[in-house]
Amino acid sequence: MNWILEPWPWYVSGPLIAFTMFLLIFMGRQFGMSSNLRTMCSMCGADKKADFFNFDWRAQQWNLLVLLGAVFGGFIAHFYLSEDPTRVAISSETIQDLNNLGFDSAGKAYLPTELFSTNVFSEPLTLLVLLIGGILIGFGARYAGGCTSGHAISGLSNLQLPSLIAVIGFFIGGLVMIHFLYPLIF
Amino acid sequence: MRQIGFLVIGIFFGIVMFKSEAASWFRIYEMFKFQSFHMYGIIGSALFLGVIGIQIIKKKNLKSFFGQPLNFVPKDKSFSRYMFGGIIFGLGWALAGACPGPIYVLAGAGYWPILVVFAGAMLGTFIYGLLRKKLPH
Numbered sequence: 001m002n003w004i005l006e007p008w009p010w011y012v013s014g015p016l017i018a019f020t021m022f023l024l025i026f027m028g029r030q031f032g033m034s035s036n037l038r039t040m041c042s043m044c045g046a047d048k049k050a051d052f053f054n055f056d057w058r059a060q061q062w063n064l065l066v067l068l069g070a071v072f073g074g075f076i077a078h079f080y081l082s083e084d085p086t087r088v089a090i091s092s093e094t095i096q097d098l099n100n101l102g103f104d105s106a107g108k109a110y111l112p113t114e115l116f117s118t119n120v121f122s123e124p125l126t127l128l129v130l131l132i133g134g135i136l137i138g139f140g141a142r143y144a145g146g147c148t149s150g151h152a153i154s155g156l157s158n159l160q161l162p163s164l165i166a167v168i169g170f171f172i173g174g175l176v177m178i179h180f181l182y183p184l185i186f
Numbered sequence: 187m188r189q190i191g192f193l194v195i196g197i198f199f200g201i202v203m204f205k206s207e208a209a210s211w212f213r214i215y216e217m218f219k220f221q222s223f224h225m226y227g228i229i230g231s232a233l234f235l236g237v238i239g240i241q242i243i244k245k246k247n248l249k250s251f252f253g254q255p256l257n258f259v260p261k262d263k264s265f266s267r268y269m270f271g272g273i274i275f276g277l278g279w280a281l282a283g284a285c286p287g288p289i290y291v292l293a294g295a296g297y298w299p300i301l302v303v304f305a306g307a308m309l310g311t312f313i314y315g316l317l318r319k320k321l322p323h
Contacts, residue, residue, distance in 0.1 A: 004205075010224050013206030014231030020199045021232075022239055027191060028250040030259075033286040037311040044308075052315035065189055066196035067290050073200015074209070074294030081205060088207050094216040111211050111283070116297045127302055129281065134289075134306020135313070136278025141286060142314040143321065144271025145261065148285040151272075152229060155261060157236025162261035162268045169272015170279060171218075177280035178218040185281075 005083050021153055029062060032150035034141035036060070036067045078110075086110040101186045129185065144169065203291045211283025218280055267323040278310075 008016075021031040038053065039060040046053035078086065088110055098106035105113040113119075120126040141147040144166045146155060152170065155163025203209045206228055217225035242248070243256055250256055279285050282303045284292060289307060292300040314321075 007207050008202075008205040010206070010227030011231055013202060013208065014228040014233075015235055016202045017199075017206070017208075017228065017232040018235035018239065020195060020202065021236060023195050023198075025240075025243070025256060026248075026251050027188070027195070028252065028254055028256070029192075033290070034307075034311075037286065037307055038315070041308060041312050041315065046312055046315060049312075050315035050318070052318050053312075062188070062192045065192035066199065069193045069196015069198075070200035070203070070287060070290040071196075071294035072193075073197040073202075074204050074291035075200075075296070076197065076294075077201040077204035077291075078295035081201065088210045088212045090212045090216045091221045094212070094219060094221045097219065097221075098212075098215065106212060109212075110207075110295075111292070111297055115211065115283075116292075116299045118298055120299050127299075130299055130302040131306040131309075133278050133282030134303035134308075135310035136274050136306075137282060137284075137286065137289075137303070138278075138307035138310025138312075139314045140271050140273070140275025140278055140310070141307075142271070142311050144268050144275055147275060147287075148279070149287055151268075153232055153236060156233055157240050158258050158260075159237065159240075160261045162264065165265060165268035166272040166275075169269045170276040173273040173276020173278075174214075174218045174280035175276075176273075177277045178215060181277075181281075 004081055007088070017153060018157075021149075021157065024066070027062075030150070031154045032063070032146055033067070033070075034138075034147035034150060036063050037138055038142060039064060101182060103186070140173070199287065200291045200294060203288050204295060209284065209288035209291045209295075214280060214283045264323055267321070270322070282306075 024031045039057045042053040042057040087108055090107055095107040103112050103114050115126060146166065151163040151166040156167065207213045208228055213225055216222045248256060284303060289300055289304050
């Protein structure tokens with residue numbers, strides 16, 4: 001059973017993600033995580049501010065259950081199915097690059113403690129980085145009509161050209177952020 | 187009954203996201219630096235099976251668990267919304283090191299600052315809703 005506690009290799013993880021997508025397809029639904037954000041905005045009353053949120057969000061309750069499950073799944077995986085501490089064995093080159101940027105936790109943690117330890121709640125600049133990251137994710141996902149699950153997995157699996165354009169966009173944005181903006185931000 | 191099904195699928199998905207390390211900021215950074223095959227292997231193998239599986243579903247006209255026909259709705263044709271929206275999403279994905287699925291997974295795993303990313307994602311979605319009519323689609 002030790003293999004469960006170790007990180008799962010890509011050739012196990014990738015097929016299991018495809019399996020998740022097929023389960024949802026056979027449940028008569030589509031795999032897509034970011035549309036939950038729109039649903040939750042509508043539940044919070046955003047429909048009074050913009051037509052975009054004026055839709056029958058109750059029909060999306062199934063996806064909120066998937067979201068809730070994902071929260072439980074994260075809890076179970078972290079506290080019951082992982083070694084403590086949970087380290088991510090990224091490449092030595094990556095560790096070196098991150099050390100140069102000031103991320104000393106590279107190779108020693110699951111997420112960089114510089115961004116995701118509770119200490120950051122007293123660091124306004126770090127909070128701003130996280131908030132801006134979130135705003136770009138939420139805005140971009142809705143503008144593009146989907147995120148990694150909706151476009152890169154579901155859309156491309158169904159050979160959708162729009163999803164290919166979106167995924168190319170994801171990579172342009174990601175490469176610009178990591179190669180040009182990170183040295184300015186960190 | 188169906189409700190429990192969705193919840194269980196979500197739990198399974200959350201465990202896979204965490205254990206695959208696709209929910210790790212480090213893996214996203216490494217992917218955009220092209221320093222490991224890991225993330226490409228995950229996305230590539232998921233897609234390989236996804237493309238084959240959907241072709242089989244369409245060819246054999248497979249039905250849902252509940253006996254209903256499966257419809258795949260084609261995405262609307264456009265360029266600008268997918269390219270511009272995609273670039274903006276990519277900037278955020280690389281900055282926060284998480285896409286929407288992993289945001290929920292990491293919240294469950296107890297990494298509380300991810301809730302700031304979540305709040306930002308809600309705000310970003312709301313801003314899109316306000317500006318939608320003024321944006322090229």
